Amino acid sequence: MSGELAERLKEWYEKSLNKALNLVTVPYMGIGPVRELCESVLESDGRLLYITGDEKDSQLLTDTLFDGILPEGLEQNLTICGYQDALSASGEYDLAIYDDVNSFPFRRKGEVQNLIGYIFPRCKRLIAYSFEEILLNVESFEIPMGGTGEYVSEPRIIETRVNIDDEIPVSIYEYLLWFVYEMKNVLVFTGDRIKSRRLTRYLAKVDDSIMSYVTDVNMVGTLGMTELVKDTTRAHIFFADDIDDFIKVPVNFEIIVHGADSPQYNYRELLFLCLRSGYCNDENGEVIFLCQAQTPDIERTKNMTRHFNKVLWEKGYTSES
Known part of the structure; x- marks a missing residue:
C-alpha cells in the first residue's frame, strides 16, 4: 500500500483531534491499507482490537502481519474477534478497527454502527474500514482498488x-x-x-x-x-x-x-x-x-x-x- 496513505494514517493517529476515521475502499481489499498502522501500534506496546466479519478475516490479519504465526506474548496486546465476541470484549484499546471489507456483509450498516457505538468509549482511536462511510461527521480517506488494471463489474x-x-x-x-x-x-x-x-x-x-x-x-x-x-x-x-x-x-x-x-x-x-x-x-x-x-x-x-x-x-x- 502507498507510503502516502501510511503517512496520512500515522499523522491522523498521532495528531488528529478527531478520534474516529472512515477508511473507504472496495470490498475484498485485504489488510494492506491498515497494515503499517497496526504494526506500529503493536510495536509501541499499544493495545489493538481488530473486529472481523468471520474467521477468514482473522486468518488474513494473522497471515499479513505475522506470516500466519502469532508471536508469543502478543495475545495481551492484540484482540481479534468477530461481531458477537466484540460485544463482550473488555478492556481499553489504543486502536480499534472494524473490518467491513474482507468478508461477506451479513451485518447491516445499522448493526455495524451500533457495535462501534458500544466500543467507542473504550478506545483512543477507531477506524471504520468499509466500502462506505459508516461514521458521521468524521474525516474519510478513500482508497482506490489500486494499480492492477482491474475494475468492478457493474450489474x-x-x-x-x-x-x-x-x-x-x-x-x-x-x-x-x-x-x-x-x-x-x-x-x-x-x-x-x-x-x-x-x-x-x-x-x-x-x-x-x-x-x-x-x-x-x-x-x-x-x-x-x-x-x-x-x-x-x-x-x-x-x-x-x-x-x-x-x-x-x-x-x-x-x-x-x-x-x-x-x-x-x-x-x-x-x-x-x-x-x-x-x-x-x-x-x-x-x-x-x-x-x-x-x-x-x-x-x-x-x-x-x-x-x-x-x-x-x-x-x-x-x-x-
Missing part, C-alpha cells in the same frame, strides 16, 4: 413482467445458454429452496439438455463446488437459495440474482457479489440482477460500482490509461 439490470417466482425469462435462459457455450461457472441465487426447485423444474421443461450442467448447492456444498469447477472443459451452473459469496471456491463466477428486488437482498450484499465476480483473476464475470422493478438497493449498488470505477479511472489505475 446488468433486467426488468421483466414474468412471474419470476415460477419462471425463468427468455433473456436469462439465453444468458445461461451463452455461459454454457463459453464453459463458464455460474451462480444463480433464487432466495429460497422452494423457488430453486420450481425454477430448475421450469428450466428442465424448457430445455432438458441444460440440466446436465445444473447443480443444487445444497446437495454438494462448497467442497463439492470446488471439486466440480476443477473440470474446466464444461460449464457449471450452481443454484443457491442462500446468498453468500462462496469465496472458498477458487474461480470467478457469472452471477445471476433471480429476484434481486426481493427485500431479503440489500445493497451491501449485492455490491459484494459485483466484486466477487472478479475476485480470483482479472477476467471479471457478468453480474445480472433480474427484477420486476428496480429497488433503491439495486440503484445504490449500481451507483456504488460506477463510483468505484470512476475513481479508478480518475486516479489512472485502469489498464486503458
